[in-house]
Amino acid sequence: MSEGRTGARIADEAIRQVRERASLVEVVSDVVTLRRRGRSAVGLCPFHAEKTPSFTVSEERGFFHCFGCGAHGDVFAFVMRMESLAFPEAVRRVADRFGITLPETAGPRGRTAEPLVAVNTAAAAFYQAALAGPMGTAARDYVRERGLRDETVGRFGLGYAPGAGEALVRHLRGKNFPAEDAATAGLVLRRDRPAGVGGVFDRFRDRLVFPITDPSGKVVAFGGRVLPGRPTTGDPPPKYLNSPESPLFRKGQMLYGLFQAREAIRRTGRAVLVEGYLDVIACAQAGVEEVVAPLGTAVTVDQLRGLRRLSEVVIACFDGDQAGRRAAARSFPTFLEAGLWGRAAFLPAGEDPDTFVRANGREALEECLAAAEPLVEAYLEELAGPRRDAVGRHAEAAKEVTRILRRVRSPFERDALARLAAERLGVREEALREEGRPEPEPSARPEPGAAPVPGGGPEELLIELMAADPEVADHVRAENVIPDFVHPLWRRTAEALTAVGHDPLAGVDVVPKQLRDRVARRVLGEDAEEDRARAVADCIAAIRRRRLRGETRRLRDEIRAAEARGDAAASAAAVRELQRLMDPDSTQKADKIGADREDERGSD
Numbered sequence: 283m284s285e286g287r288t289g290a291r292i293a294d295e296a297i298r299q300v301r302e303r304a305s306l307v308e309v310v311s312d313v314v315t316l317r318r319r320g321r322s323a324v325g326l327c328p329f330h331a332e333k334t335p336s337f338t339v340s341e342e343r344g345f346f347h348c349f350g351c352g353a354h355g356d357v358f359a360f361v362m363r364m365e366s367l368a369f370p371e372a373v374r375r376v377a378d379r380f381g382i383t384l385p386e387t388a389g390p391r392g393r394t395a396e397p398l399v400a401v402n403t404a405a406a407a408f409y410q411a412a413l414a415g416p417m418g419t420a421a422r423d424y425v426r427e428r429g430l431r432d433e434t435v436g437r438f439g440l441g442y443a444p445g446a447g448e449a450l451v452r453h454l455r456g457k458n459f460p461a462e463d464a465a466t467a468g469l470v471l472r473r474d475r476p477a478g479v480g481g482v483f484d485r486f487r488d489r490l491v492f493p494i495t496d497p498s499g500k501v502v503a504f505g506g507r508v509l510p511g512r513p514t515t516g517d518p519p520p521k522y523l524n525s526p527e528s529p530l531f532r533k534g535q536m537l538y539g540l541f542q543a544r545e546a547i548r549r550t551g552r553a554v555l556v557e558g559y560l561d562v563i564a565c566a567q568a569g570v571e572e573v574v575a576p577l578g579t580a581v582t583v584d585q586l587r588g589l590r591r592l593s594e595v596v597i598a599c600f601d602g603d604q605a606g607r608r609a610a611a612r613s614f615p616t617f618l619e620a621g622l623w624g625r626a627a628f629l630p631a632g633e634d635p636d637t638f639v640r641a642n643g644r645e646a647l648e649e650c651l652a653a654a655e656p657l658v659e660a661y662l663e664e665l666a667g668p669r670r671d672a673v674g675r676h677a678e679a680a681k682e683v684t685r686i687l688r689r690v691r692s693p694f695e696r697d698a699l700a701r702l703a704a705e706r707l708g709v710r711e712e713a714l715r716e717e718g719r720p721e722p723e724p725s726a727r728p729e730p731g732a733a734p735v736p737g738g739g740p741e742e743l744l745i746e747l748m749a750a751d752p753e754v755a756d757h758v759r760a761e762n763v764i765p766d767f768v769h770p771l772w773r774r775t776a777e778a779l780t781a782v783g784h785d786p787l788a789g790v791d792v793v794p795k796q797l798r799d800r801v802a803r804r805v806l807g808e809d810a811e812e813d814r815a816r817a818v819a820d821c822i823a824a825i826r827r828r829r830l831r832g833e834t835r836r837l838r839d840e841i842r843a844a845e846a847r848g849d850a851a852a853s854a855a856a857v858r859e860l861q862r863l864m865d866p867d868s869t870q871k872a873d874k875i876g877a878d879r880e881d882e883r884g885s886d
């Protein structure tokens with residue numbers, strides 16, 4: 283049984299069923315673009331930055347392993363790590379996704395284990411109903427004026443937050459949501475002095491509301507836009523207002539529209555980055571669906587890394603004016619740090635994607651995207667400045683480039699940037715390389731406590747085979763060869779492996795770090811079945827032969843020593859033992875071996 287945060291328990295049998303029915307490939311595909319390779323699928327690891335896909339998923343075994351950073355496990359491990367959830371919540375999330383009812387989810391609270399998602403979902407439904415209802419007239423007019431069709435409004439879940447100030451508070455209270463959850467989710471604010479319903483009021487008032495979802499479509503936050511022409515008292519309210527950060531909502535890590543854009547990004551092999559909610563929605567409505575936006579701030583390294591897992595091609599849209607070019611130049615280091623070169627599509631001056639696509643249509647936007655130039659061009663152009671020959675300017679630009687070079691982990695990218703920069707800025711490439719050598723990576727240090735172990739040998743190989751397959755572990759135990767293991771680490775590991783039972787994935791965790799990739803390869807089914815059986819038999823035979831050789835040597839020494847001191851009885855006993863060892867079926871020939879020992883001595 284597994285203990286949940288709500289105290290609810292999930293039976294092991296239910297967990298097993300969820301694991302069996304869930305598609306690991308489908309879950310991973312939410313965040314990683316996978317390609318088939320043999321019996322598995324591979325993609326860029328979501329847990330570390332990499333250029334070559336080493337993240338491998340086996341649907342058949344329900345197992346993933348990264349050959350780069352060693353992350354591995356089953357569908358629950360993936361969801362736990364990806365979404366920072368505890369085990370029971372990960373089980374619920376996966377069960378939810380595949381429509382599996384867990385016996386206890388209809389527990390005392392009658393809601394999911396994630397109260398913040400629940401309260402956000404309820405708020406989103408409330409806002410949507412308000413947009414469609416009598417209070418939503420002005421907001422509907424505005425939506426229509428922006429040219430948004432009903433299906434688009436539905437697809438992005440647009441809503442309206444009534445202006446009264448306590449509409450949502452009352453609604454959530456009526457549905458028995460704890461006030462604390464609504465406050466943590468950032469939906470309601472507390473008043474300084476007690477007034478209204480329990481001293482709290484709605485954060486979003488008289489605004490068009492954009493639900494912000496995580497990549498799996500759960501509502502985690504909201505953005506709200508003021509309606510045009512509304513009378514304001516005192517300070518004008520900000521045009522856009524976002525939910526505050528919460529346990530669900532990390533502004534710098536999420537992208538608006540990613541849930542809706544994911545399929546299109548995969549299909550088209552590119553992602554388009556725009557600035558605002560309405561840019562995303564207008565482009566998507568026009569048919570360019572692979573569009574996302576950061577959440578009210580400049581795009582971050584984390585956001586770009588997330589995008590990069592889906593596509594290596596990211597085109598950012600900028601206003602074609604001077605400020606837009608400067609913005610493009612400034613964004614380049616962030617792209618590069620995320621392992622992306624990025625491209626910049628410059629719209630005609632004064633346009634944003636929303637106004638542009640509404641006025642000119644999809645074809646014009648496609649042309650603009652097709653003409654996108656590498657971000658590095660805009661960056662170097664900005665660095666070099668209008669007077670490329672100015673000496674001070676060059677030195678400063680070179681210094682800036684070396685600062686960025688130091689942050690680039692990939693040697694290929696460092697090379698490419700150094701070469702381009704040297705060309706554009708007219709400085710020596712070697713000087714840039716020398717100055718821009720990267721700071722040592724902290725994770726490059728060897729792990730403390732990872733003691734060196736002897737490499738190769740039948741014990742190590744047998745451990746690998748046992749860890750990959752519980753049946754091999756059973757077989758090895760039945761054959762009783764573990765006591766013959768020479769190296770204590772391997773003996774301990776073998777014993778541990780026979781004790782983990784039949785969880786096919788537990789073995790990977792038991793073996794020392796340096797064996798995990800090889801075990802994973804076998805779990806992923808990258809070796810042939812017959813080869814495995816033969817390897818097991820060979821290892822067992824080799825370990826036995828080695829023990830036999832050791833025993834034989836020991837007994838011969840003993841016989842020699844006994845003879846030297848004239849102890850005939852001890853000598854005869856050792857001879858008999860030696861005989862049993864060489865031929866377990868018969869002890870009849872003991873005397874004969876004793877008689878032959880002179881010859882053996884001669885050949886030794």
Ligand SMILES: [Zn+2]
Nearest residue numbers: 327330348351
């Ligand atoms: Zn990794």
